[in-house]
Amino acid sequence: MNPLRYAYYPGCSLTTSAKEYDRSVRAVFDALGVELLEIEGWNCCGATPASQNELLMYALSGRNLAWAEARGLDVVAPCSECFKNLNKTAQAVRADPAVRAEVNAVLGDVSLTGKVRVKHPLEVLVRDVGLEEIRRRVTRPLAGLKIAPYYGCLITRPRNEFDSPENPTAMDDLMAALGAEVVDYFPYKTRCCGGALLLSNKRIALGMTRDLVIKAHQRGANSMALACPMCDMMLDPYQGPALRAGEKPLPTFYFTQLIGLALGIDPDQLGFADRVVSPREVLAALS
Amino acid sequence: MNHIQGFSPAAASALEKIAEEVSVCMQCGTCAGSCPTAPAMDYTPRALMRLLQAGLFDEALHSRTIWMCTTCYSCTVRCPRDIHVTDILGKLRGIAIAEGYAETAGMTFNKAFLGIVRRYGRMFEPELLIRYHLRQEPLGIVGAAPIGLALLQKGKISPLPERLPAEGLAQIRRIFEAVEARRKAAPARPHPMHEVSR
Numbered sequence: 422m423n424p425l426r427y428a429y430y431p432g433c434s435l436t437t438s439a440k441e442y443d444r445s446v447r448a449v450f451d452a453l454g455v456e457l458l459e460i461e462g463w464n465c466c467g468a469t470p471a472s473q474n475e476l477l478m479y480a481l482s483g484r485n486l487a488w489a490e491a492r493g494l495d496v497v498a499p500c501s502e503c504f505k506n507l508n509k510t511a512q513a514v515r516a517d518p519a520v521r522a523e524v525n526a527v528l529g530d531v532s533l534t535g536k537v538r539v540k541h542p543l544e545v546l547v548r549d550v551g552l553e554e555i556r557r558r559v560t561r562p563l564a565g566l567k568i569a570p571y572y573g574c575l576i577t578r579p580r581n582e583f584d585s586p587e588n589p590t591a592m593d594d595l596m597a598a599l600g601a602e603v604v605d606y607f608p609y610k611t612r613c614c615g616g617a618l619l620l621s622n623k624r625i626a627l628g629m630t631r632d633l634v635i636k637a638h639q640r641g642a643n644s645m646a647l648a649c650p651m652c653d654m655m656l657d658p659y660q661g662p663a664l665r666a667g668e669k670p671l672p673t674f675y676f677t678q679l680i681g682l683a684l685g686i687d688p689d690q691l692g693f694a695d696r697v698v699s700p701r702e703v704l705a706a707l708s
Numbered sequence: 709m710n711h712i713q714g715f716s717p718a719a720a721s722a723l724e725k726i727a728e729e730v731s732v733c734m735q736c737g738t739c740a741g742s743c744p745t746a747p748a749m750d751y752t753p754r755a756l757m758r759l760l761q762a763g764l765f766d767e768a769l770h771s772r773t774i775w776m777c778t779t780c781y782s783c784t785v786r787c788p789r790d791i792h793v794t795d796i797l798g799k800l801r802g803i804a805i806a807e808g809y810a811e812t813a814g815m816t817f818n819k820a821f822l823g824i825v826r827r828y829g830r831m832f833e834p835e836l837l838i839r840y841h842l843r844q845e846p847l848g849i850v851g852a853a854p855i856g857l858a859l860l861q862k863g864k865i866s867p868l869p870e871r872l873p874a875e876g877l878a879q880i881r882r883i884f885e886a887v888e889a890r891r892k893a894a895p896a897r898p899h900p901m902h903e904v905s906r
Contacts, residue, residue, distance in 0.1 A: 433831035438864045462876040464829040469779050470818035472798030473805060477887045481825070484879060527886040530879065578781035579794065586785040613744045613780035620840050621813035622776065623848075625748050658855050695862050 425549055427540070428489035428496045429457035432503035433465050434650035438658075439500070441692025442650060445677035446499050446542055448691060452684050453550050453558070457497060460488045466506040469617050479520065480527040482510035486539070487531035495538040497545055499677075501575035501649035508539040508581060541576050542677060543648060544583040547591045552598045560685035562600025565706045568679070569606040569642035569671075570596055571633065573652040574613050587611065592676055596646055599683035604640040609633055616651035619659065627663040630655040634664060634671050644703050646676040658697045672700040682707075715765070719803045721894040723765050726796055732789045733757040739783035739793050749773040753783050753793055760796075769807065774800045775814035806891070816843045822884075829872030829880045834865060 435443035450457050463485045471478035486507060489496045496511075498504040514521045515535035525532040546555065570592040577586040584591045588607050596603045615629030633656065637645055647653050655663070656673045664670060674696070681691040682704075693700055712720040740752035750772045751759060759768045768774070774797050783793040805815055820839035824832050837856070841849040859865045871877065 436830075436870065437833065437866050438859060440864060462872055464872060464876065464880055465825045465831050467825060468821065468831070470821040472779055472795065473802030473818060474887060474891065475795070475799070476890060477822075477884070480883045480887060481880075484883065523890070527883055527890070529882055529886070574778075574780040574782070579784045579792070586781075611782075613778050613782070615744070615778060617778040618745070618776070618814075620837075621817050621844075622748070625745060625776075629744060658859060662855070695864065697858060697862070 424454060424456060425545070426456040426458070426494060427545070428492065428494040429459045430463055430485055430489075430496050430498040430503060430507060431459065432463075432498060432500040432650075434500050439650035439653060439675070441678060441695040442499055442653070442675045445675055445681050445691045446497075448686050449546075449677050449680045449684065450542070452681070452686055453546075453555070455545065455550065458492075458494065460485050460496075463488070466503045468502045468506070471506065476523060476527060478506055479510045479513060479524045482507045483514065483524050483528055483533055484531060486511055486514075486537045487528065487533055490533055490537040491531070495540060497540050497542055499542050499648075500651075501541070501573055502651060504539065504541045505575035505579075509579070511535070511537050511539045512580070541581070541583075541648070543576060543591050543595070544581070546680070547595055548583055552594055555595070555680070555684075556598040559599055559683045561683055561707075563596070563679060563683050563707065564600050564602075566596075566601040566679070566703065567604055567641055567643045568596045568601045569604050569637035569640060569645045570610055570676075571606065571637075571645050571647055571652065571656070571673075572611050573647070573649045574611065576648055577611065592646060592648065595676065596679065599679060601679070601683075604637070604642045606637065606640055606642070609636045609640075614652045614655040616649075616655045619651075619655065626655065627659065630659060630663040631665070631668075634660060635668070637671055638669060642671065643706075644700070645671055645673040646679055647673050648676050660698055670698045672696065672698050672703045674700065712763075712765070715803075715807060716892075718892050718894045719807050722799060722803055726799060727760055727763065729791055729796065730757050730760045733761060733791055734789060736788060738786045738788065742782040742786050743777075744780060744782070745776045745778060749776045753777075753797075756797075757791070757793070769800060769804045769809055772812075773797070774804065775812045811843070813844045816840055824869075826880060826884050828869045829877050830870050832866070832869035834867070835869065 467478050467481040514533050572589050577584050577589045593603045615626030618626040678691045737754045740754040746752045756773050777797045781794045
């Protein structure tokens with residue numbers, strides 16, 4: 422079997438607020454023998470504001486995709502927002518010759534044929550590497566962790582090719598393969614954290630985040646697995662402001678940090694010290 | 709009366725396309741029932757679709773609804789008519805900005821965000837925060853300070869922007885310019901529905 426190899430699009434958050442997501446993705450992929458080639462000179466995908474002009478979103482995303490396509494590689498994008506924009510662009514350029522022509526006209530010196538595919542790391546791990554392979558490599562089962570798997574909005578919506586938009590299960594299966602107890606977190610697992618409104622409508626956004634924490638506690642979780650830097654912004658640094666006095670905080674992790682831990686990667690390499698809600702207690706209960 | 713009147717040709721053309729897409733909406737309300745922020749909207753997504761069907765574009769563009777959307781796409785994946793509700797709200801945000809509607813908090817955010825992408829090729833959060841708060845609730849920056857400091861301590865905020873190399877930046881600028889030129893050049897396509905009312 423050919424070794425797995427992808428173009429890697431970190432996106433802006435993974436260089437700053439979500440740097441432990443970047444570190445843990447790279448460490449886990451490396452441990453599993455999956456090669457990631459960072460896209461040279463990648464640019465911001467435009468995130469949510471680019472939704473105001475579809476062509477702008479396609480072109481900003483497309484410039485990154487063109488690098489990968491020229492090298493015959495598919496793209497891995499860990500940030501849900503970037504994943505959504507890049508994947509939407511790849512799908513539109515592939516499906517619609519008129520969109521492809523327009524995007525290429527705007528891009529000018531690079532172009533897309535539509536061959537490139539975009540994957541979230543969750544898809545690569547569960548489908549391309551495979552749960553069996555990951556289970557086989559677990560050296561430190563996560564027994565004692567009761568995880569609420571939180572997918573957020575944009576991994577499965579509006580459309581991807583690997584999991585249900587209503588009740589996705591890839592992260593549930595993955596966490597179970599690591600030996601963790603997975604709590605039933607439907608339907609909150611895909612309910613919006615409000616992150617897009619953090620600046621413009623803070624009170625509403627924090628209320629949406631608080632609800633997710635309360636529901637996770639009610640389902641018996643002692644931690645939460647995340648896959649998006651914006652969800653993380655809400656559920657880690659802004660969890661304190663979201664909760665009311667006396668309400669219990671819930672440690673949250675990027676799902677790749679948890680995989681790294683289970684694979685026996687040195688926790689210092691996985692950025693646990695970067696978490697704002699202290700994970701010390703829940704991690705101590707592990708061993 | 710032609711409801712598209714009063715807009716620039718580019719906006720009128722975009723609104724025509726939106727009107728065409730929402731013409732199949734049967735007002736089932738699945739979008740409104742799925743929307744996590746519908747209670748904070750003046751028009752639910754269903755009501756907004758109705759405004760668009762009725763050609764009440766100005767009301768739709770003035771609505772709080774388009775700026776309360778978190779782009780969670782719950783409405784879109786559940787719409788039995790396959791209307792891309794989330795994307796339509798996004799397009800309406802773009803039209804509201806281009807047509808000079810009164811600046812909302814969300815509009816300030818979008819403008820500041822895309823301005824930074826255009827300048828550096830990448831996001832630079834501290835500038836986004838400052839630009840946002842200078843126009844909307846300047847005192848909010850004080851409230852954001854404790855978390856900002858915590859993130860700075862953990863090395864999660866960069867004090868300086870990371871710019872693309874000059875060649876990349878030039879490409880990004882060309883993309884913004886080409887997209888804007890195309891938006892303005894969009895031909896006004898007459899739509900049968902509105903020709904009747906003309």
